[in-house]
Amino acid sequence: MGIEPTDLPDVTYGVATSSYQIEGATEADGRGASIWDVFSRVPGAVADGDSGEPGCDHYHRLEEDLDLLAWLGVDSYRFSIAWPRIQPDGHRIEPRGLAFYDRLVDGLVDRGITPLATLYHWDLPQALEEEGGWASRPVVDAFAEYARIVGEHLGDRVRDFSTLNEPWCAAFLGYDVGIHAPGVRSPSRAIAAAHHLMLAHGRATRVLRGVLGPDASLGIVLNPAPVRPVSDHPDDHAAVTLADGLRNRVWTDPLFRGVYPDDVLAAWEPLADLGALHRDGDLDEIAAPVDLLGINYYTPVHVGARSSGHGGGTPAGPGQDHLVEVAGPEPTSALGWSIDPTGLYDLLTRLHADYGVPMAIAETGGAFPDVPDARGYVDDADRIAYLDGHLAAFSRAVASGVDMRAFYVWTLMDNFEWAEGYRSTFGIVRVDRDTMERLPKASAHWYRDLLAARTSAR
Ligand code: IFM
Secondary structure, eight states: OOOOOSSSOSSSEEEOHHHHHHHOOEEEOOOOHHHHHHTTTTTTTOOOOOOOOTOOOTTHHHHHHHHHHHHTTSSSEEEOOOOHSTTTTTTOOOHHHHHHHHHHHHHHHHHHHEEEEEEESSOOBBHHHHHGGSSTHHHHHHHHHHHHHHHHHHHHTTTEEEEEEOOIIIIIIIIISSTTTTTOOOHHHHHHHHHHHHHHHHHHHHHHHHHHHHTTTEEEEEOOOOEEEEESHHHHHHHHHHIIIIIIIHHHHHHHHHHHHHHHHHTTTTOOHHHHHHHHHHHHHHHHHHHSSEEEOOEEEEEGGGGGGGGGSSESSOTTTTTTOOOOOOOOOSSSOBHHHHHHHHHHHHHHHHHHOOEEEOOOOOOOOOOOOOTTTOOOOHHHHHHHHHHHHHHHHHHHOOEEEEEEOOOOOOOGGGOOOOOOOOOSEEETTTOOOOEOOOOHHHHHHHHHHHHOOO
């Protein structure tokens, strides 16, 4: 253990959340249903039958949560905007939804905390899913219109925007594996969703640039990972290249080089009508210049080929049932994810070498068992060790010349962890599920002390 305040790179530090995971109040003030409201009601879709209601009841506890952020001493807060609050049916504007984000943003600005807003963190209006969702092309214009509404409304106070959070999850877990909303299992629809998400990002980026001007910071958040073979078997080594294409290059190559990788296109040809899907001009739109690439890093990915005897696991991408992601050799967090800070260093140095774009850690953190004592206090030494190790890897990457602008911890407080429900906790602040009381864990005190010492060391 032991990153010292003086070792911390001079960047922006913060914490991150997302709307569906914390807000609750899913029917308040005209909010429409999202795909996660509907998916959560499917028996067996979410652990313990949980849903984003009540979340952390953040919608009604906004002032308390703003004060918590101020107590932590963060420079910035990364949150997402719930599209179904702004456009409940995917089209009509709901002023009360915009008013909630006015209160959030004004509260941050009043406390000297810089807002970083994500437009889409997986809560698509259900009405748009019923029009075809991410698998259909009209969603691209709908997203660009939503970006315009938010940009015009908040752009005088929010200058940092991300379009999408983790399109890999939205497309592949949502439309292929089916463990995330909308729970579809169709390789061709997942491939279509991936393209439309990227196109929506590009179109929204151009819209936001027009609304906000050249000095706004615009970006996208991906969840790339180092991909490693699970054994020395030649088939496992061969699996790594395509798995890397599906996890990493299929997003970064169109964004920063204006092309889809050939190996991924070849794998997808038999599964989808790419000629109809990828239209002239799309790649130019996707490659709209951005200021920042957000990286969510939790774990490296270990890939094996079924032909080398690996079973179980999740397919590495749509239609790739012969390539599976399986557990690696490293120690794991409560979700069984390998803990490996070296993977973060490897990832950042590789992305810097391949694309050379400014980056931020938009999320990193861990789910751990979190046993509260009689007073409800959680002494989460395991989470502190995780964050300490990943901050040290981040700092090493910066020292090697990687252009990093920010580091956000996932997450401010325990919240709705998607298909895992509330049983899986990533927060540095505990939320008592009976009372909704916020109780800072040891990790929150550790992060706060680190940031305060950094400030005084400056
Ligand atoms: O909780 C999620 C978040 O919504 C997106 N990135 C990964 C986190 C942990 O699974």
